[in-house]
Amino acid sequence: MNTASTNTTSRIDGSTESRAQAKPTDPCQALQGFLFLDLMARSTIWATSLALTCAIFTAINAWPESNLIGADFAAAWTWGIRFVWWVVLYNLIYVALLVLLRLPIPTPRPGVYSTVSRMDLRKSSSRQLLYSCFIALLTKARYEAPFPAFLVFHISNLPPMRWLMGSVFGPKSRSCYVTDPTILDPSFVEIGRNVVIGSGTDIAGHCQLPDLVSLKKTKIEDDAVIGANCTVFGGVHIKRGAMIGAGSVVSPYTVVGPSEYWSGVPAVKIRDLPRPGHITEYPALSSS
Secondary structure, X not given: OOHHHHHEEEOOOOOEEEHHHOOOOOOHHHHHXXXXXXXXXXXXXXXXXXXXXXXXXXHOOOOOOOOXXXXXXXXXXXXXXXXXXXXXXXXXXXXXXXXXXXXOOOOOOOEEEEOOOOOOOOOHXXXXXXXXXXXXXXXXXXXXOXXXXXXXXXXXXXXXXXXXXXXXXXXXXXOOOOOOOEEOOHHHEEEOOOOEEOOOOEEOOEEEEOOEEEEOXXXXXXXXXXOOOOXXXXXXXXOOOOEEOOOOEEOOOOEEOOOEEEEEOXXXXXXXXXXXXXXXXXXXXXXX
């Protein structure tokens, strides 16, 4: 028996280490560190947006001259309109800060990375995970925006912020939505034109296992429809004109063919559909 093979073990990054040193680290402390960083960063983004909005309103003399307490209807209406302006400005600044903070963070490389190996920033694999964590932090700040940032979805999907978010923050999308789907890895998600995504749907560019994470682009082509409350994992490719039934879970690395209807947990192919633009040929989806 080769003793070298029994005393060493392969690592995700291709290197080897002795079995005595191969004990995985407990990720609990790293996750606590991430949560603390998340708390500090999101508090800072919220406070900075608040301070800049108030400072700009003061600089342009936009505050009403009358006192809100005891005001008549006309004065109260003026306060209401000015407060709406204040909220819109706050949301613009909030989204702009997310874009600015995303700019210096390198986009992680696709690959499979260990989540239990010791962090060593001299190694590329550790740096990729760190970049992913920073982007995840900003993604949480986008989808869990505190009051009064309740217009972040609208600001992010309307020009000019739409162009900045798409090119810098992600996802790269040529579609617009009435409801905001949760894109967990905006750097790894690409969405084509005329794509319909139902409310409550999560789309990821990764899949997680107990000791590793895989980062791979998820691509949704033109004219696809993804129903409400679906989960689409990393590495999925949904081709043109395909449809995913509501409540379905599309497993990692699945390829959904053009004009195919998939449904279920996990989602499987149910039938072929007419080509996009041939709506009169669609069968009732409930039929066998």
